[in-house]
Every structure is written in C-alpha cells, then in structure tokens.
Amino acid sequence: MRELVFWVGSLILALLIIWLIRLLYFKPVNINHFFERVMLKFALRYPEILTMIRVLEKFGIYSHNKKLNNLSDKFIQKEIKRIEREFQILKSYDRESLSDKDRLSYDIMEWFLGDSVEGGKYKYHSYPVNQLFGVQNQLPSFMVSFHQINTLRDAKHYIIRLKKFKKAFMEVEEGIEIREKKNIIPPLFVIEKVLMEMENFIMTPAEENILYKNMEKKLKKLNKISPKVQEELLEKTKKAIKDDVYPAYEILINCFKRLKPKGVKDVGVWNLPNGDQYYQYLLKHYTTTELTAEEIYNIGIKEVERIQGEIKDILTRLGYNDNKNVVETLVELGKDERFTYPDTEESREQVLLDYQKIIDRIDSSISDLFNIRPKGKLVVERIPPFKEKTAPGAYYNPPSMDGSRPGIFSVNLLKLPVKWDMESLAIHEGIPGHHFQIAIQQELKNMPTFRRVIPFTAYVEGWALYAEKLAYEKDLFSDDYSKLGYLKSELFRAVRLVIDTGIHYKKWTREQAIEYMLENTGLDETSVVIEVERYIVMPGQATAYKIGELEILRLREKVKKALGEDFDIKQFHDLILKTGAVPLKILGEVVDKYIEKRAC
Incomplete structure (x- = not known):
C-alpha cells in the first residue's frame, strides 16, 4: 500500500511538472492559463514587485526578498523580445470562440501587449x-x-x-x-x-x-x-x-x-530622435485614446476657461467682488492665516491627523453612492524628508495583496498645505479615489490576475478626478472654501493638458510653461516649478487625468440618458469599479453592453 501511494504521488508530481513546463514554455490550451502565465513570467522577473504584492510568502517562498530588479540593457532587450512573443501567441487564439468574459480579458491584454510592443521602439x-x-x-x-x-x-x-x-x-x-x-x-x-x-x-x-x-x-x-x-x-x-x-x-x-x-x-521630446512620433505614442499610451496633441491642447484651453468661471461664481458668493482676477484672489486666500498652519514639526503631525479625519468623514458619507467598498485599510504617512524637495505633493501606494500592508496615502510636508486644499487631495488619493478603486481592483475575484493589478493611467487617474467631481456634485465638501480647493484642483489638471502639449508639441520653453501655470492656477512658484519639471521628464502622463475623468463623466451621462428613471448611481459605480482598470475605448464598450443588457 505504501508503495502504491509513493508511485501515485510520484505520477501526480510528474504530471504537475509537465503541466508547469507546458504552461511556462508552450502555448496553453486554456487562454486563462495564458493570461496567468504572462503575469507569472513578468512577476518572476521582477523581485521587487514580488516583495510589494507578497503572494509567494504564504507558500513559504522568500528568496525574492534578497534580490533587486535587473536593470541591465541586456535584460531590457530580452524583455522586449519576450513581450513580442507573448503578443503573437495571444493573437493566435480564436477570439470569437471565447466567452464574453474571456473576450474582454483578451481585448485588455491585446491592448496592453500591443502598446508595450510599440513602446519598445522608444526604449531609450x-x-x-x-x-x-x-x-x-x-x-x-x-x-x-x-x-x-x-x-x-x-x-x-x-x-x-x-x-x-x-x-x-x-x-x-x-x-x-x-x-x-x-x-x-x-x-x-x-x-x-x-x-x-x-x-x-x-x-x-x-x-x-x-x-x-x-x-x-x-x-x-x-x-x-x-x-x-x-x-x-x-x-x-x-x-x-x-x-x-x-x-x-x-x-x-x-x-x-x-x-x-x-x-x-530644449526640454520637449520634440528635441529627441523621432520626437514627434514618440510624443503621439505617449499620448496614446497614457490617455488610451487616439486624441492628437492639438485636440488635447484645445480641450485644456476650454476646460481652463470653464473652471475659472465656476471659481469666480464661488468667490462672488463668498463676497470677493473686487476687480482682481480669480488667480490673484486664490493666491491671497492661500496666504490667509485662517487657512494656514504654522511651519513647525507639531503642525506636520497635525496635518497627518487632519487628513485622516477628512478620510474618515468622507468614508462615512458615501453609503448612498457605493455598494462595493475595499477591505484594505488606508493610512496617512509623511513622504520621507530626503525626497521632499523633488517629490510631488502626494501619492498613493496600494495595500499588499496578502493584507499585511495597508494602502498608504503619502503626503509631502516640505511645504504645509492650505487647509481648504486638503479635502480634494484626500478624496483624490484616498476615499473614494485611488484607494477605493485600486484596493477594490486588487480584491476582485474570478478574473485573471493581470486584470487585478494592471494600471491604465487614464482610467486610474480619471477615476480619482471623477471621485473629486462626485464629492463636489453631492455636496460632500465641508464649505465653500473647500469647494474652491476642489475647483483649484480641477483647474490644475486642466492646465496640465495645455502645458504638457505646450512643452512637447508646441515647443514651449520651461520658463513659458512656468509662467502659464503661475498665471492660471494660483499655485505658488515652488509647486509650479516642481510640476512643470515633472511634465518635462514624464511627457504625456499629465494628460491622462482630465481625459480619463471627462470620459467617465461622458459615459455616466450616456447611461443616464439611456436608462432614464432606471439609472442607479450605485450600479454605475459597480460597473466601473468591478471592471477594473481598462483602456478608455474598452471601458466605453463595457458601458455600451451594460446599456444594451438593461434595455432588454
């Protein structure tokens, strides 16, 4: 009996090894196995990612935690070739024979791999x-x-x-x-x-x-x-x-x-070899649309004008009826002692506590807007001081997939925030912004792993801006000053459309971009310089935010118009969040199918 158990166990082990070899080195029969293979082979090549997501530790595997990512040119070249092979294998599957669910995953993976292949042309x-x-x-x-x-x-x-x-x-x-x-x-x-x-x-x-x-x-x-x-x-x-x-x-x-x-x-990518083509690729990569630089520039100009008009309306309501333009008034309000913290370490600790209070209040105020909520917790932390001089104002890191690390809203405290700016930032980075969307995506069940972790900037940042807009529409901001903070944040994202395309398409200088941002946002010069220099080294990325938000709003209006009284904001949010991050074109197709199904 013991011998039989040994041989049966050996046979099962051998079959498992054969299956793993086929999974890793040959075309899997099941496309979902292919999806998992793509992510597995990717993750295994990047030990730092394995440390971040913490999925191997529960199996007693720790060796990746003593390694760093390979950053050599030879490795990068191999990665490009590997992605090209995976793209060709994906296209060898018969898309039409797949279920609706698998067809959606196919389309997302096709976009992602195709975009990566195209990006390989500009690896340097x-x-x-x-x-x-x-x-x-x-x-x-x-x-x-x-x-x-x-x-x-x-x-x-x-x-x-x-x-x-x-x-x-x-x-x-x-x-x-x-x-x-x-x-x-x-x-x-x-x-x-x-x-x-x-x-x-x-x-x-x-x-x-x-x-x-x-x-x-x-x-x-x-x-x-x-x-x-x-x-x-x-x-x-x-x-x-x-x-x-x-x-x-x-x-x-x-x-x-x-x-x-x-x-x-010369700071624009037009100065690089094939720079114009590279920039158009970046706009497609980040916005996941076919919008041209000229179209994005014009959208930005119109949005700046609209938002400044809304700011003027609130300022009038608050009694600021002088002849100053809205930007000058925002600058003065940013210096008003009612809305500033003393520049002390005690104040920095207080800022972190105040951000947590904002998050807790908003979290308790959105039950009529969402059915789904993330299980992962959210904490507020300070960006390490050694990074403060060049780091952005804030950013978000998602929780680990094993639940051992919470989501982190990291705040730059080199310069203390204006109090009426804080609510919009907490909503954007935290709840119901990045933490809500990214943590929920990681927790989704019954879908390929890549759809739980892959980011598409226009969707992810578009959702965070949409979250701010939603709070504004639903009157979740505590007062008119915090509403001004939101509009200032929205204006900032609209100005980005103009500046990014201005630098990399219209050949603006660094100084021209700084001047435009100072004249149109009300931000202080230190913040403006950091932002403009960010757009210079991350061309195209800043355009994704507003383009993503505008598309989510457009899709919501489309569903509202199609369903009329049957429209349910909670169901719409379920649809967007449970789909996970996708290119905007594919998100539109998901929404169209939802409308078609509800109309039947």
Missing part, C-alpha cells in the same frame, strides 16, 4: 534617473516602504539587498551611456537637481541615513530578536551603507558630473 527615449524617479530615490523608498522586517531572515535579506545597490547603479549607468551615444541627454536642470539629491544623500552619516534608521525602527518592534543580534544587524547595515550603498551613489554622481556640460536647454 527616457531619462531613467531624474528629479522624480530613478534608483537614487526609488530604491531607498522601496526598502523603507515595502521590504518588511518581521523576522531575522527578513533583516538579513534587507542587508543583502543593500549590498546589491552597486550592481543596480552600474546597470543604470550603462543605460545612461547608451542614451548619451544616441544624443538623448537630460535637460541641464535635471542633471543639476539629481546631482544635488545624490550628493546630499551620501553626505549623511551612515547611522543617520534613512536606510539605517528604517532597520533600527523595525528591529525595535521585534522582541523575538535579542538585543545583541539586533546590534549586530545594525552594525552590518551601517557597514553595507558605507561600503556598498554610498559607493553606488558615487558611480552615478561621477556619471552625471561628466554629463553636465552636455545638458540641454
């Missing part, structure tokens, strides 16, 4: 190290935010990763040198800001570095590790920072010092 048309992102700030942030330290093994893996910084930085340097040969060189301001950031980072004594402090903070919570072992781990962490992390930064510092004399003044 970017600045991999800039004032917003790159190994110099993303790796420390990743180690702090996503590398959990719950056991001795986790702590050892943390130190191993620190020792691999040098290899990662050398791989990035290789990519920069390839771009240099192709005359793709960052603007001078990018080079100067990155140099300052990296030089400041290595000037900090190792025991005061955020990577050391992070280990120290997390070890203090682990009673199961003795004080002696904790001391040894901290000493090894300090040594790794001195011997591996700081020398890694020196590699890129020397690289950028050499690049500095070549830094360019």
Whole structure:
C-alpha cells in the first residue's frame, strides 16, 4: 500500500511538472492559463514587485526578498523580445470562440501587449534617473516602504539587498551611456537637481541615513530578536551603507558630473530622435485614446476657461467682488492665516491627523453612492524628508495583496498645505479615489490576475478626478472654501493638458510653461516649478487625468440618458469599479453592453 501511494504521488508530481513546463514554455490550451502565465513570467522577473504584492510568502517562498530588479540593457532587450512573443501567441487564439468574459480579458491584454510592443521602439527615449524617479530615490523608498522586517531572515535579506545597490547603479549607468551615444541627454536642470539629491544623500552619516534608521525602527518592534543580534544587524547595515550603498551613489554622481556640460536647454521630446512620433505614442499610451496633441491642447484651453468661471461664481458668493482676477484672489486666500498652519514639526503631525479625519468623514458619507467598498485599510504617512524637495505633493501606494500592508496615502510636508486644499487631495488619493478603486481592483475575484493589478493611467487617474467631481456634485465638501480647493484642483489638471502639449508639441520653453501655470492656477512658484519639471521628464502622463475623468463623466451621462428613471448611481459605480482598470475605448464598450443588457 505504501508503495502504491509513493508511485501515485510520484505520477501526480510528474504530471504537475509537465503541466508547469507546458504552461511556462508552450502555448496553453486554456487562454486563462495564458493570461496567468504572462503575469507569472513578468512577476518572476521582477523581485521587487514580488516583495510589494507578497503572494509567494504564504507558500513559504522568500528568496525574492534578497534580490533587486535587473536593470541591465541586456535584460531590457530580452524583455522586449519576450513581450513580442507573448503578443503573437495571444493573437493566435480564436477570439470569437471565447466567452464574453474571456473576450474582454483578451481585448485588455491585446491592448496592453500591443502598446508595450510599440513602446519598445522608444526604449531609450527616457531619462531613467531624474528629479522624480530613478534608483537614487526609488530604491531607498522601496526598502523603507515595502521590504518588511518581521523576522531575522527578513533583516538579513534587507542587508543583502543593500549590498546589491552597486550592481543596480552600474546597470543604470550603462543605460545612461547608451542614451548619451544616441544624443538623448537630460535637460541641464535635471542633471543639476539629481546631482544635488545624490550628493546630499551620501553626505549623511551612515547611522543617520534613512536606510539605517528604517532597520533600527523595525528591529525595535521585534522582541523575538535579542538585543545583541539586533546590534549586530545594525552594525552590518551601517557597514553595507558605507561600503556598498554610498559607493553606488558615487558611480552615478561621477556619471552625471561628466554629463553636465552636455545638458540641454530644449526640454520637449520634440528635441529627441523621432520626437514627434514618440510624443503621439505617449499620448496614446497614457490617455488610451487616439486624441492628437492639438485636440488635447484645445480641450485644456476650454476646460481652463470653464473652471475659472465656476471659481469666480464661488468667490462672488463668498463676497470677493473686487476687480482682481480669480488667480490673484486664490493666491491671497492661500496666504490667509485662517487657512494656514504654522511651519513647525507639531503642525506636520497635525496635518497627518487632519487628513485622516477628512478620510474618515468622507468614508462615512458615501453609503448612498457605493455598494462595493475595499477591505484594505488606508493610512496617512509623511513622504520621507530626503525626497521632499523633488517629490510631488502626494501619492498613493496600494495595500499588499496578502493584507499585511495597508494602502498608504503619502503626503509631502516640505511645504504645509492650505487647509481648504486638503479635502480634494484626500478624496483624490484616498476615499473614494485611488484607494477605493485600486484596493477594490486588487480584491476582485474570478478574473485573471493581470486584470487585478494592471494600471491604465487614464482610467486610474480619471477615476480619482471623477471621485473629486462626485464629492463636489453631492455636496460632500465641508464649505465653500473647500469647494474652491476642489475647483483649484480641477483647474490644475486642466492646465496640465495645455502645458504638457505646450512643452512637447508646441515647443514651449520651461520658463513659458512656468509662467502659464503661475498665471492660471494660483499655485505658488515652488509647486509650479516642481510640476512643470515633472511634465518635462514624464511627457504625456499629465494628460491622462482630465481625459480619463471627462470620459467617465461622458459615459455616466450616456447611461443616464439611456436608462432614464432606471439609472442607479450605485450600479454605475459597480460597473466601473468591478471592471477594473481598462483602456478608455474598452471601458466605453463595457458601458455600451451594460446599456444594451438593461434595455432588454
């Protein structure tokens, strides 16, 4: 009997291995297996993603937590070829024979892979190290935010990763040198800001570095590790920072010092080889539409005019009837002591508490708008001070898929916010904005994994802007000043359409873009400079927000008109959220099918 059990077990194991080999290396018969294979092979190539989503730990697999992503040119070339192969395999399936559900997944995957293949043509048309992102700030942030330290093994893996910084930085340097040969060189301001950031980072004594402090903070919570072992781990962490992390930064510092004399003044991608075609690709990539740069520019101009008119109406209602334009009045209100915090560390702690209060209040006020809610929790945290000078005002990181880490609304407290701006930002990044949509998407059942995690910027950012609009429509803002904060936020996104296309299509200078934003938003100059410089190194991305919001609003009106009294806002939100992130064209097709089904 024991022999029979052994042979049956061996047979099952052999069949499982054969199935896995076929799944990984040959065309799966079931298209859903193909979908899972695409995501599995992608995730297995990026250990940092595996650490972030935490799906392997429950199976006792931890080895990825001591590795960093491969950033070499050779690896990138292989990835492009792999995606091209997967795209061809996808197209070999008979789409018409699939169920409606699988056909939708097919269309989403087809768009995603096709877009990736097209993007491969422009693999060097970017600045991999800039004032917003790159190994110099993303790796420390990743180690702090996503590398959990719950056991001795986790702590050892943390130190191993620190020792691999040098290899990662050398791989990035290789990519920069390839771009240099192709005359793709960052603007001078990018080079100067990155140099300052990296030089400041290595000037900090190792025991005061955020990577050391992070280990120290997390070890203090682990009673199961003795004080002696904790001391040894901290000493090894300090040594790794001195011997591996700081020398890694020196590699890129020397690289950028050499690049500095070549830094360019023309900031638009039109200045790059085939720059116009590249920009049109980026607009399609980010907006998931066929809109041209000229069309997006014109949409922006019209939206700026409309929103400024609404702001003027509220200012009139509040008694601001002087001859100043709306922007001048917004600037003055931003300095009003009623709406500002004292510039102290105590105030910074209070800001985080106040954001949490806003989120809690909004969360308790939307039961008549949503059937579905995320299970994942949301916390508010400060952006690490070493990143504040170049980081955006706020951003969101989703919860881990195993539930061990909550969603995080990260706030930049270099400059304290104006109080009447805070509600719109909390709604956008938190509830019912990014946290609502992204956490719900991760929690969706009975659909391919890629549809639970893949982002499409126009949908994701469009939803967050739509969430702000919804709160405005439903009178969830606490007063007229916070409504002004929302309109100022909406105006900001409309201005982005004009500036992004202005820089990369109409050949505006950095100074022209800054001037336009100052004249049309009411933002302070520091914030404006950060934003404009963001659009320069992330061309096209800023256009996705408003285009996505406008499309969701258009689709809602379409459903309202078709269903009349049968329209249910909760069901509409269910439809959008339970579909997950999709290209806008496909979202329109989903809505059309919903209308057709309801009309029957």
